[in-house]
Amino acid sequence: xxxxxxxxxxxxxxxxxxQPVYAAQxxxxxxxxxxxxxxxxFQLTARLRxxxxxxxSYNIADGYYMYRDRFHxxxxxxxxxxxxxxxxxxxxxxxxxxxxxxxxRNSVRILLPLSLASIANxxxxxxxxxxxxxxQGCADVGVxxxxxxxxxxxxxxxxxxxxxxxxxxxxxxxRPAGAGRGISETLKLGN
Amino acid sequence: MKPKLIVGAGTAFLITLAGVAWWLDRPVANxxxxxxxxxxxxxxxVIYATSFPDLVGNPQSLGQWQNKLLVLNxxxxxxxxxxxxxxxxxxxxxxxxxxxxxxxxxAIDSRVSVANFSVASPVGYPLLPDEARAIDFSRxxxxxxxLLPYTVVMRAGGEVIFTRMxxxxxxxxxxxxxxxxxK
Numbered sequence: 001x002x003x004x005x006x007x008x009x010x011x012x013x014x015x016x017x018x019q020p021v022y023a024a025q026x027x028x029x030x031x032x033x034x035x036x037x038x039x040x041x042f043q044l045t046a047r048l049r050x051x052x053x054x055x056x057s058y059n060i061a062d063g064y065y066m067y068r069d070r071f072h073x074x075x076x077x078x079x080x081x082x083x084x085x086x087x088x089x090x091x092x093x094x095x096x097x098x099x100x101x102x103x104x105r106n107s108v109r110i111l112l113p114l115s116l117a118s119i120a121n122x123x124x125x126x127x128x129x130x131x132x133x134x135x136q137g138c139a140d141v142g143v144x145x146x147x148x149x150x151x152x153x154x155x156x157x158x159x160x161x162x163x164x165x166x167x168x169x170x171x172x173x174x175r176p177a178g179a180g181r182g183i184s185e186t187l188k189l190g191n
Numbered sequence: 192m193k194p195k196l197i198v199g200a201g202t203a204f205l206i207t208l209a210g211v212a213w214w215l216d217r218p219v220a221n222x223x224x225x226x227x228x229x230x231x232x233x234x235x236x237v238i239y240a241t242s243f244p245d246l247v248g249n250p251q252s253l254g255q256w257q258n259k260l261l262v263l264n265x266x267x268x269x270x271x272x273x274x275x276x277x278x279x280x281x282x283x284x285x286x287x288x289x290x291x292x293x294x295x296x297x298a299i300d301s302r303v304s305v306a307n308f309s310v311a312s313p314v315g316y317p318l319l320p321d322e323a324r325a326i327d328f329s330r331x332x333x334x335x336x337x338l339l340p341y342t343v344v345m346r347a348g349g350e351v352i353f354t355r356m357x358x359x360x361x362x363x364x365x366x367x368x369x370x371x372x373x374k
Contacts, residue, residue: 035336035356070269097271136269142357143338144270146299146326170326170337 054112066137068102074132086111129154233331235349243319259293265341267300273340281314291373347373
């Protein structure tokens with residue numbers, strides 16, 4: 001390409017990139033930032049680490065974070081007690097609104113105890129362990145995702161990695177853990 | 192100066208200008224440039240026919256504000272950026288309320304949480320909590336991912352003129368309100 005042609009291309013590109021400065025009008029709508037769906041921003045997998053432990057792993061996209069104290073877990077329809085879950089210490093964040101909060105970035109691994117009682121609670125297959133996980137996170141650009149509840153089914157005796165089943169549901173923190181799907185206070189994500 | 196040098200300098204200037212433009216317009220940590228262009232699906236008739244319960248459980252129809260410049264702000268007590276922008280919204284309501292502005296905070300939250308919040312941080316405009324329906328309603332107003340905060344501005348009569356995902360900008364809101372208050 002001739003230098004003049006190259007320069008014209010560069011100038012054209014520069015003008016194109018400079019366009020938002022002139023297009024920014026107070027009462028108009030500017031281009032959207034690319035934000036991920038919640039289940040892509042906070043990717044959950046689970047496996048049976050051993051006969052007594054469920055291991056949950058989150059892969060958290062760059063620019064996103066999750067709140068430590070907003071996780072809720074239920075196994076076999078029964079809420080997992082706060083004291084029995086093993087969660088990493090995370091990163092302390094000074095939040096202008098909430099004060100000191102613990103957040104997770106990049107990845108987080110959570111261990112939940114599995115008791116015979118929780119398996120016995122299962123109403124479905126005796127070989128399946130139902131795990132319900134509620135989580136909540138935000139993006140650094142200044143927006144937050146509503147609480148998301150996902151269901152996973154682990155197979156007794158298998159250490160295979162599993163992904164959440166079906167669509168995530170939006171619930172609430174006031175919703176009892178282990179209430180399952182279909183209650184009126186849940187709405188499907190990604191309509 | 193050689194022509195080649197002039198063209199080179201001009202190109203460098205334009206690239207710098209483009210860089211500055213990108214920097215000014217980028218999504219930033221406080222969300223001030225995060226805006227949704229998604230189409231608003233719900234008609235003004237549907238919006239005005241929608242009701243949400245207030246803090247004592249009485250249904251409040253959005254139609255009661257159809258003669259106002261209406262700002263619907265979707266928020267929750269668990270959402271830090273939402274709470275960050277509420278003092279500004281309270282200030283706007285105080286300043287422009289007598290001139291025809293009505294801000295309404297629709298909360299994806301429990302009534303108890305919102306009631307407690309309103310006692311600790313009164314805002315001077317209605318707060319309507321509805322965990323079950325508010326997110327879905329915001330989606331119909333262009334909030335595809337159901338993120339918070341999300342703000343919609345409607346002229347009197349129902350024309351949606353502005354939506355924003357993320358914290359609203361003060362100067363922008365002042366100008367938007369002044370230009371669109373009911374005559």
